[in-house]
Amino acid sequence: MCRMCDWLGEGQIWYKNPKLHANRMYKLREPGRKPQESLRGNIVGSNLHEALEAKANGDLATFNRLIAEKNAADARKVGAQPIPLNEAIEVIKTLQMPVAAMMCICRKATRAEEETNLNEYSCLALGTGMFKWERWPERYRGGVEFLKPQDACDWLEYWDKRGMMHLIMEEGNDFLGGICNCDYPDCNPIRQRVDYGLDQQLVKGEYICEVDFKRCNGCGECLGRCHFNALKFEVTIDRPSIDPMVCFGCALCQTACNRGAINLVPRSAYPALRNVW
C-alpha cells in the first residue's frame, strides 16, 4: 500500500473507493464527515529550474539538496500514480461523475503541442469542478469536451493503444482530479522522476508487470511500450524481461500482449517490492 492508501484508502487501494472522495468530488458531504485535513503542509515552490542549473554547472551538492527538499515537500502531498487501463475504466464507471477531455499542459510546454479538439485531447478531468472550467486559468485554454462515461472509456482505450500510460492525479486532498495519458519525455512528472529523481510527485503503481515465460512466444509486441526503461528484450532466452524494481505497473506492455502473457502482480506480493514506491 502506498502512502495515499494509508491516508485515504483505509486499507484499500485509494482510488478505488469513491466514498473516500465523496467530500469534494460531488460537492456532497457525508453526515458527520469533515473535510480532509490538509496534507500539504507548506507548499514549496518548484526549484527545478535552479536545481537543473546547478546540475549543469557541476554543483551536484546543490542539485541533490534542492531535489531532496522538493521530495520532502512532495511526500506530504498526494502523488500521481500510474494505473492500468482496466482500473482507469473502472474508476470512470464507478465514480459516475462529470468527465471531460482536455488538452495536456505538459505536452504544450515540452513539445509545443496544441490540442484544440476532442480528436487531439489526451487528458481526462473528473468531478463537478469541471463545470466551472471556463472560469479557470490557463490550464483549460485548449477548451474541454464533456463526455459520457462510456465514451471516456473508449477514448482511454484509444490512448492506451497509441502507447500512452494512464496517471491518476489528485486535485486538492480527497479529490480525484483526472486521468492523464502520458509518455516519456513529454510528461513532466515522468521525466522528472526518471531523469532527475523527483520520486514523490509520481509514485509507482500498486502493481508490477510480470512475463509468463510459458505463454510468451517472444513476438515483441510489448517492446517500445515501456516509458520507464523496465522492459527489455532478452536475446538469450528469446523473451522480454521486465525489471520488477524499475517497473511502475502502468500495464502498457500487458495491453499490447495478444497472448495474455503479461500478468499484473500486486506489489505487496513480493517482500522486496513492498516498500518500493
Place this chain on the structure above:
Amino acid sequence: MNVVINPKITVDYERCTTPFDCKRCIRICPPAVFVVYDIESHRGYEVDKKQPGTYKMLPLYRDKCTGCMKCVEVCPVDALTVKMPEEMLT
C-alpha cells in the same frame, strides 16, 4: 556515469519571437531539452501564439544536451547558439 554537461545555450529573443508557432528546434531535439511557456498568463483566454513575443523558449533541460547542433541548423532565424565546454571539444 556522472558526466557534467554544461553547454552554453543562448536564445536571441529578438529573433526568436514565435517559438510556439515555429517549434522546429523543440521537435527536432533528441533529448527534448527545450520547453516553451507564455510570458504573461491571461486568465481564461489564450493569447495569439503567432503574435511575436507572446511565448518564450527556454533550454530547461540543458544538462541533457549532446551538442549535436540539430537545433542550430534547423532554426530559420539563426537565434540559437550552442557552445559545449572547451574540454569536450578536444
